[in-house]
Amino acid sequence: MATRNRTPLERVEEAIILSVLLAIVVVTVQPILNLLAISLSDPARVPGMSGMAILPEGFSVDIWTLLANHPAVQRGLMNSVFITAVGTVLNVSCTALMAWALSRRRLPFRRTLFVLILATIVFEPGIIPDYFVMRRLGLLDSYSAVIIYKMVNAWYLIILIRFFEEVPEELIEAATLDGANAFQIFWRVVVPLAKPALATITLFYVVYHWNEFLRPMIYFNDQDMWPLQVVLRQFVVVGDKAAIVGLQAMNSYEGASQIDFKAFRAGMILFTILPVLAIYPLILRYFTKGTMSGALK
Amino acid sequence: MTRHDREDRSSSTAGNVPNPDLLTAEIAGDSWPEEEFDSRGARLRDGVREWWPYYLMLAPGLIYFALFHYLPVWEAKLAFEDLRIIGPNLWVGLKHFAQLFASPAFFEVLANTLIISAMKIAFVFPLPILLALLLNEVRSGRFRRGVQSVIYLPHFLSWVVIAGIFIAALSPGDGVINDLRDMVGLERRSFMTESGSIRWVLVWSEAWRSAGWDSLLYFAAIMSIDPALYEAAEMDGASRWQKMRYITLPGIVPTIATLFILNVGLFLNAGFDQVFNLSNDAIRDKIDIIDTYVYRLGITGGQFSLATAAGLFKGVVGMTLMLGAHFLSKRLTGRGVW
Numbered sequence: 001m002a003t004r005n006r007t008p009l010e011r012v013e014e015a016i017i018l019s020v021l022l023a024i025v026v027v028t029v030q031p032i033l034n035l036l037a038i039s040l041s042d043p044a045r046v047p048g049m050s051g052m053a054i055l056p057e058g059f060s061v062d063i064w065t066l067l068a069n070h071p072a073v074q075r076g077l078m079n080s081v082f083i084t085a086v087g088t089v090l091n092v093s094c095t096a097l098m099a100w101a102l103s104r105r106r107l108p109f110r111r112t113l114f115v116l117i118l119a120t121i122v123f124e125p126g127i128i129p130d131y132f133v134m135r136r137l138g139l140l141d142s143y144s145a146v147i148i149y150k151m152v153n154a155w156y157l158i159i160l161i162r163f164f165e166e167v168p169e170e171l172i173e174a175a176t177l178d179g180a181n182a183f184q185i186f187w188r189v190v191v192p193l194a195k196p197a198l199a200t201i202t203l204f205y206v207v208y209h210w211n212e213f214l215r216p217m218i219y220f221n222d223q224d225m226w227p228l229q230v231v232l233r234q235f236v237v238v239g240d241k242a243a244i245v246g247l248q249a250m251n252s253y254e255g256a257s258q259i260d261f262k263a264f265r266a267g268m269i270l271f272t273i274l275p276v277l278a279i280y281p282l283i284l285r286y287f288t289k290g291t292m293s294g295a296l297k
Numbered sequence: 298m299t300r301h302d303r304e305d306r307s308s309s310t311a312g313n314v315p316n317p318d319l320l321t322a323e324i325a326g327d328s329w330p331e332e333e334f335d336s337r338g339a340r341l342r343d344g345v346r347e348w349w350p351y352y353l354m355l356a357p358g359l360i361y362f363a364l365f366h367y368l369p370v371w372e373a374k375l376a377f378e379d380l381r382i383i384g385p386n387l388w389v390g391l392k393h394f395a396q397l398f399a400s401p402a403f404f405e406v407l408a409n410t411l412i413i414s415a416m417k418i419a420f421v422f423p424l425p426i427l428l429a430l431l432l433n434e435v436r437s438g439r440f441r442r443g444v445q446s447v448i449y450l451p452h453f454l455s456w457v458v459i460a461g462i463f464i465a466a467l468s469p470g471d472g473v474i475n476d477l478r479d480m481v482g483l484e485r486r487s488f489m490t491e492s493g494s495i496r497w498v499l500v501w502s503e504a505w506r507s508a509g510w511d512s513l514l515y516f517a518a519i520m521s522i523d524p525a526l527y528e529a530a531e532m533d534g535a536s537r538w539q540k541m542r543y544i545t546l547p548g549i550v551p552t553i554a555t556l557f558i559l560n561v562g563l564f565l566n567a568g569f570d571q572v573f574n575l576s577n578d579a580i581r582d583k584i585d586i587i588d589t590y591v592y593r594l595g596i597t598g599g600q601f602s603l604a605t606a607a608g609l610f611k612g613v614v615g616m617t618l619m620l621g622a623h624f625l626s627k628r629l630t631g632r633g634v635w
Contacts, residue, residue: 013537017434024428025447028509031466034473051466051473098358101351108348113355118635120366123616126608127588128595129369136372137364151361158635182350211455214570218596229457236461237574262471269461276453283453284446287513 030054032270039063039267046263063267073271075224076231079143083216083227084209087147091205095152095160096198100186102157103164121154127218134219145219146212146227153208156201163197164190200286203279210275232272236265376606393606403607405582406590413499413567413586418560420500424508426553429515430541445516448509460574463502464489490579498575499584503568514556515549522548551630559634562622565615587611 006014033054038046042058049057067073101107102114130149139145167190175185191198213229220226226234234240239261376393378386397403428448435441451459466472467488475485488494526544535543569588576584585593587607595604623634 010537014434014436017431018440021431021435021440021444024509025444028447028451028505031462031473035462035465049471051468051471051476094357094361097354101354104351107351108344113359117362120362121635122619123370123612125369125373125612126591126605128591128601128605128608129372129375130365131596132372132375132601133365133368136368148361149365151365152358155635157358182354186354207453211453211457213455213457214573229455232461233457233574236464237457262465265461265465269458269465273454273458280450280453284449287449 032273035266035269038263039270041263043260043263047260049262063263064271066264067267067271072223072226072231073228073268076226076228079216079225080210080227080229083143083146083212084206086143087209088202088205090147090151091153091209092198092202095157095201096191096194097186098152099157099160100164100190103161103167105165117154117157127214131218140219141221141225143225146215149215149219150208153205156204160194160197160201163194167193196286199282203283203286206279207276207283228272232268235268373605373609373612375602376609378602380601389602393602394610396603397606397610403590406585406587409584410565410567410586413496413572413584414564416496416500417503417567418557421504421508422557422560424504425511426515426549428508428512429519429549430545432512432516433519433545434537434541445509445513449513450509451506452510454506456570456574459502459506459571463498463505463575467498489575490577492580492583495575495580495583499568499571502571502575511556515552518549518552519545551632554630555626555632555634558622558626558629562619562634563615564618565611 030052034051037053037056038049040056040059040061040063041049042056042060043062045057102110104110107113134140134145134149139148171189171193172185175189180188211229212227213233216225216227216230217233375386377388377390379389379392380386432441432445435444454462467474469475469485469487474488479485486494488498522544526548527540530540530544565587567586567588569586569592572584572586572589573592576589588611591604591608591611594600594607598604619634627633
């Protein structure tokens with residue numbers, strides 16, 4: 001932009017624009033900071049805290065201790081980590097292999113396969129038929145059901161295909177002349193070139209698995225298999241207060257009688273988004289680089 | 298999207314290849330070296346030899362698509378059947394569809410779906426455009442990136458989490474919104490349980506979640522506008538608003554058009570995750586949409602055939618909208634939905 005001196009009018013305009021953006025930032029983070037303040041406050045003072053507060057009243061990590069020792073939360077965390085880790089590895093490897101094969105322009109039946117895959121985006125028969133397929137395959141009440149039901153996301157597949165199509169043909173030819181087979185070419189030439197794209201897809205899938213709650217609810221009868229999101233939902237959305245501070249946790253923790261729903265809800269929500277916050281810097285680094293911005297959400 | 302066009306053009310030549318029943322019929326791009334392989338058998342053998350590793354790579358994905366995307370289409374025949382515990386299901390034709398279209402409940406959820414989608418397009422769709430325009434006016438790159446790194450965050454939170462945040466923030470007793478209302482002398486309200494306000498909760502929570510992230514697409518479009526246009530306009534003494542009006546806005550119109558059309562294509566997806574987590578008994582009739590209706594009917598209520606019929610109805614209408622959106626988008630902007 002121009003470096004000439006700004007007129008008073010321009011300064012006012014700029015001040016207004018900055019204030020509006022700052023207001024948007026406040027609206028975005030204040031509710032989260034409020035939960036953080038509540039979760040770190042002295043439990044006795046939580047009931048009187050305002051929704052506007054962004055600093056804790058008193059200081060206590062009781063809520064976090066309770067959460068970390070809560071059996072339902074521990075199990076939920078382990079389930080979530082397991083499903084996310086195994087699911088993402090499977091997602092990324094299958095999507096990448098498929099995308100590489102489909103990015104070869106001379107692949108026989110390429111167009112047919114494209115149409116068949118795009119058709120799955122356009123027509124979705126709904127959750128009930130999905131449920132019956134899982135039942136027919138005997139996958140109900142098994143982790144596999146939520147791990148593989150969205151093994152290859154067609155949108156991410158298309159993003160990767162577009163990326164792989166840009167891999168210079170000369171590199172592939174050179175590797176072929178060196179005697180590399182299709183798998184070696186994929187592993188030694190394509191994957192190193194596609195690292196940013198693969199990292200992006202990986203992060204997409206991690207966030208997707210971490211945030212999934214519906215399929216585990218439908219496919220798992222056993223509450224011990226619930227991932228964190230379903231546990232959170234039971235506590236916060238359904239308001240199942242009996243489940244929140246389960247009796248055993250109550251008895252094993254002396255300050256528990258003072259802990260109310262509000263504080264527990266705040267801590268539980270934050271607990272669930274911590275991993276997302278942890279990888280958020282990576283997301284910013286890869287997602288917003290611009291390489292992917294042409295692709296639709 | 299020139300790459301896209303190129304691919305479409307090259308693949309349209311596939312129809313000109315002779316012997317369309319052969320493998321070669323599907324090959325897009327380079328033509329087959331005919332001289333060396335004159336017999337069909339030799340061609341096939343050579344094709345297999347060259348491409349089998351790639352089909353091995355495709356195998357897991359193709360099996361996945363067959364099992365979890367095409368098998369469900371077959372299972373959807375349940376909409377035309379009565380489920381029986383013993384013996385095969387009974388074919389009943391359109392019975393469940395007749396029941397569906399005769400029930401007032403279905404038309405209520407259909408109306409809710411359309412109303413909520415329309416509200417979101419009217420009130421949420423313009424926000425990321427405005428946001429991108431504002432961001433583009435910020436001179437300090439550091440400030441701009443700071444704002445961006447905050448406003449993208451909600452997109453990566455689940456609707457369970459966002460529902461938790463909104464339930465807390467809208468709480469009548471101690472939520473931030475009501476504390477603010479109290480401060481300026483307005484009475485406290487229970488937005489989550491009032492039928493007059495719950496749809497607005499959907500609109501604003503959607504805005505909170507997606508306006509920031511969606512602005513990324515528009516911002517990228519603005520960044521790709523030729524800087525020479527702005528320089529020329531500045532030489533001519535154009536003001537900030539004139540540059541925005543006559544350079545920036547026209548520059549992102551194709552992006553706006555594509556995303557608007559995509560939104561119309563997804564019109565029946567009023568937001569299952571969102572409604573599912575923000576709903577409660579007091580206001581369910583105001584925000585129950587087709588997807589949540591299918592869930593309640595089938596997964597909770599066990600009326601599998603009826604629920605499948607409702608889901609199929611949505612699937613077919615949704616498909617029509619999506620295909621319409623794609624071809625309209627291609628026609629208007631030269632760029633399809635996919």
